[in-house]
Amino acid sequence: MGKRTINLDMTECENREMRLGTIIAWDGSASELIEQSNYDSRSQRKGSGCPGNGSKACRLCELNSPMNQQTMCTNAIVECQAGNLTDCILIQHSPIGCSADNAHFNLAFKKGLKKRHKPVQNLQIYNTNLLEKDMVFGASDKLRATIREVVKRHNPKAVFVSMACATAIIGEDIDSICDELEPEVGVPVIPLHCEGFRSKHWSTGFDIAQHGVLRQIVKRNPVKQPDLINIIALWGTDYFTEILKPLGLRVNYMIDTASYDELAQASEAVATATFCHTLGSYMATALEEHFGVPQIDAPQPYGVAGTDAWLRAIGKIVGKEQETEAYIQREHERIFPKLEELREKLKGVNGFVMTGSSYAHSLISVLRELGIGVEGSVVFHHDPVYDGGHENSNTLKTVVESYGDVKHFTVSKTQPYQLNALFKRVKTDFVIIRHQGLAPEAAKLGIPSLAMGDEHYPVGYDGIIRTGETILDILSRKKFNQVLSRHKRSPYNEWWLSQDDPFLLAHNPNILNERVNLNKKKGGRK
Amino acid sequence: MAATKTKTKKLSAITHPHFGCTVGGAYSVAAIKGAVPIANCGPGCMYKQYFHLSFLNGFQGSTGAGGGNIPSANVGENDIVFGGAKKLDALIQSTLALYDGDLFVVLTGCSGELVGDDVGSVVRKYQEAGYPVVAAETGGFKGTNLDGHEIVVKAIIDQYVGDYKGEKKQGLVNLWFETPYFNTNWRGDYLELVRILRAAGLQVNVLFGPQSGGAKEWKKIPKAQFNLVVSP
Numbered sequence: 014m015g016k017r018t019i020n021l022d023m024t025e026c027e028n029r030e031m032r033l034g035t036i037i038a039w040d041g042s043a044s045e046l047i048e049q050s051n052y053d054s055r056s057q058r059k060g061s062g063c064p065g066n067g068s069k070a071c072r073l074c075e076l077n078s079p080m081n082q083q084t085m086c087t088n089a090i091v092e093c094q095a096g097n098l099t100d101c102i103l104i105q106h107s108p109i110g111c112s113a114d115n116a117h118f119n120l121a122f123k124k125g126l127k128k129r130h131k132p133v134q135n136l137q138i139y140n141t142n143l144l145e146k147d148m149v150f151g152a153s154d155k156l157r158a159t160i161r162e163v164v165k166r167h168n169p170k171a172v173f174v175s176m177a178c179a180t181a182i183i184g185e186d187i188d189s190i191c192d193e194l195e196p197e198v199g200v201p202v203i204p205l206h207c208e209g210f211r212s213k214h215w216s217t218g219f220d221i222a223q224h225g226v227l228r229q230i231v232k233r234n235p236v237k238q239p240d241l242i243n244i245i246a247l248w249g250t251d252y253f254t255e256i257l258k259p260l261g262l263r264v265n266y267m268i269d270t271a272s273y274d275e276l277a278q279a280s281e282a283v284a285t286a287t288f289c290h291t292l293g294s295y296m297a298t299a300l301e302e303h304f305g306v307p308q309i310d311a312p313q314p315y316g317v318a319g320t321d322a323w324l325r326a327i328g329k330i331v332g333k334e335q336e337t338e339a340y341i342q343r344e345h346e347r348i349f350p351k352l353e354e355l356r357e358k359l360k361g362v363n364g365f366v367m368t369g370s371s372y373a374h375s376l377i378s379v380l381r382e383l384g385i386g387v388e389g390s391v392v393f394h395h396d397p398v399y400d401g402g403h404e405n406s407n408t409l410k411t412v413v414e415s416y417g418d419v420k421h422f423t424v425s426k427t428q429p430y431q432l433n434a435l436f437k438r439v440k441t442d443f444v445i446i447r448h449q450g451l452a453p454e455a456a457k458l459g460i461p462s463l464a465m466g467d468e469h470y471p472v473g474y475d476g477i478i479r480t481g482e483t484i485l486d487i488l489s490r491k492k493f494n495q496v497l498s499r500h501k502r503s504p505y506n507e508w509w510l511s512q513d514d515p516f517l518l519a520h521n522p523n524i525l526n527e528r529v530n531l532n533k534k535k536g537g538r539k
Numbered sequence: 540m541a542a543t544k545t546k547t548k549k550l551s552a553i554t555h556p557h558f559g560c561t562v563g564g565a566y567s568v569a570a571i572k573g574a575v576p577i578a579n580c581g582p583g584c585m586y587k588q589y590f591h592l593s594f595l596n597g598f599q600g601s602t603g604a605g606g607g608n609i610p611s612a613n614v615g616e617n618d619i620v621f622g623g624a625k626k627l628d629a630l631i632q633s634t635l636a637l638y639d640g641d642l643f644v645v646l647t648g649c650s651g652e653l654v655g656d657d658v659g660s661v662v663r664k665y666q667e668a669g670y671p672v673v674a675a676e677t678g679g680f681k682g683t684n685l686d687g688h689e690i691v692v693k694a695i696i697d698q699y700v701g702d703y704k705g706e707k708k709q710g711l712v713n714l715w716f717e718t719p720y721f722n723t724n725w726r727g728d729y730l731e732l733v734r735i736l737r738a739a740g741l742q743v744n745v746l747f748g749p750q751s752g753g754a755k756e757w758k759k760i761p762k763a764q765f766n767l768v769v770s771p
């Protein structure tokens with residue numbers, strides 16, 4: 014085993030922006046971003062000082078806008094990861110508001126269980142409900158009482174404890190409380206340091222949840238199961254089984270909807286793959302470095318080229334190269350006629366993608382595979398390199414090399430105020446969005462928007478067909494969106510809607526002083 | 540906050556909560572036509588309240604400046620250590636520049652309240668220049684979104700509506716009714732109650748929702764003859 018980039022001795026995991034150099038605001042073309050990201054030299058120097066190549070600055074240049082809109086936090090992500098296990102409990106050590114979206118993740122959990130053919134149950138999250146006096150006097154006793162009580166009530170296989178902004182600021186020491194109670198309750202009690210202010214991008218939350226699982230659940234003395242493959246996923250439909258069954262592989266989904274035992278056997282698998290490197294690269298790399306489970310060194314399984322390469326990489330690891338080739342051949346023959354048909358129907362259509370980082374790269378591949386033009390795209394953050402830094406995992410490079418450049422490639426964290434300007438500079442007939450606050454806003458601008466709820470939808474060969482058919486459905490409601498856009502009132506003023514640069518405030522911050530003059534007396538505005 | 544004062548040694552933890560926290564008051568602001576909430580809290584706070592109060596509450600969507608449109612300071616580690624007043628200042632300024640609003644309410648969440656940001660002084664600067672900006676102290680540990688609603692209403696009345704010593708207007712009623720968004724069918728309830736009151740010959744300050752005249756109507760609150768409180 015080579016160098017270790019992931020440290021499992023600490024209870025906290027390193028933030029994404031420190032580990033990978035993640036940025037959340039950037040504007041340019043995809044090819045420029047690839048060049049600036051400098052994936053290769055970053056992956057080589059990883060873990061040893063400056064990730065740049067010496068002549069350039071270490072950090073990717075990032076735009077800094079004074080305007081921000083609501084996004085998501087690491088605490089929410091941990092809630093959807095550690096809180097969505099079938100036989101473990103998550104305790105949110107926080108004021109009640111941090112659990113306000115439990116209902117949402119309960120819905121996602123139930124739907125996810127159904128999609129994975131498991132018995133449907135409620136999610137198991139407790140909130141310690143901290144109040145003003147807890148902020149003053151501390152709340153450790155509340156946490157201790159809650160841990161004891163949930164173990165008594167539910168008899169879980171493990172208990173996770175998550176931090177929030179408030180508990181981090183008042184200095185709650187969840188590490189020592191977990192250590193103290195673990196022998197008493199007899200199951201792993203796992204601290205997760207996911208306070209919301211901690212990272213500028215929520216995806217650090219995935220790493221934090223995975224870090225906890227890797228530290229305290231994954232088996233240290235694995236007995237190899239040669240037909241088991243880890244797929245790091247969210248709640249998506251179980252398409253991976255149908256893709257990997259012909260290679261004789263069983264899928265072990267993590268972390269959502271998994272059980273304690275399924276997480277524990279991660280170290281027994283033959284390999285680790287993921288539907289999205291943003292989500293899975295931390296866990297996959299840690300499994301590779303600490304448990305000897307190799308990760309698939311390939312782009313993600315989307316589009317024909319991507320799926321081919323992904324399957325070949327898996328075939329190589331499990332030693333079934335010939336079977337894989339035959340399988341790929343069969344699948345091509347099966348889907349190509351249907352694909353041709355869809356390409357014909359979608360001729361001249363343009364699309365726009367707005368999702369998490371490497372998932373967006375894959376969606377662009379799928380759209381271009383269908384013959385749909387993609388002039389612009391928004392990713393919610395950008396990782397210049399992924400954990401592990403495998404040569405073939407550079408998803409952005411893959412999409413640009415296989416299907417051409419994306420002219421307007423924007424990194425921006427769920428900022429609806431930019432939508433108008435973003436859509437002005439591209440031709441687009443529809444938009445695919447994976448964020449609930451944005452999809453309604455795009456729809457109100459008159460653009461049919463597809464809120465892609467099932468993230469496994471475009472996976473594999475059939476995924477291309479599925480996506481193509483859904484897009485045809487979406488396009489047919491263009492009229493509705495146009496009518497809607499005529500009847501809505503925008504919260505933004507005429508001046509902003511007339512602007513063409515979505516990052517105007519970052520490029521020209523002085524404009525604010527012209528617009529909002531504090532020396533003017535009443536009625537100065539407008 | 541009666542529920543929190545019980546003396547029994549019951550477990551205070553909650554599972555499957557049916558309310559948000561005090562920053563959920565942002566949705567009471569979003570329910571006022573022409574009002575814009577400015578969230579001075581962590582990056583995920585507004586997202587969580589949005590899900591609870593709107594998205595999963597009968598999919599009420601994002602109207603006005605609600606939903607994904609809420610400006611948020613997205614407080615980060617630097618703001619916790621060095622204070623978030625500067626970031627908030629820039630956020631208020633850009634919100635005033637970009638949004639089409641008559642009333643702006645700054646809601647400070649757990650982080651701002653705990654690190655002790657002087658939000659009042661930041662907001663006062665704008666108030667003195669004549670901008671309709673209001674500050675509400677809604678740290679999430681203060682209680683539920685119902686408490687948040689009260690804090691927000693009080694802040695708007697104190698800082699935006701102001702004193703009035705003139706004549707009362709005959710037949711004008713302030714309607715204090717359901718907390719917006721919290722009840723899935725609040726819009727329908729308002730619709731019917733306002734219809735009945737108007738049919739009875741009263742003029743109604745509806746304050747929240749589609750029947751309301753928006754922020755300007757709040758200015759008329761002190762002119763009303765009486766407060767009609769329908770929901771406690």
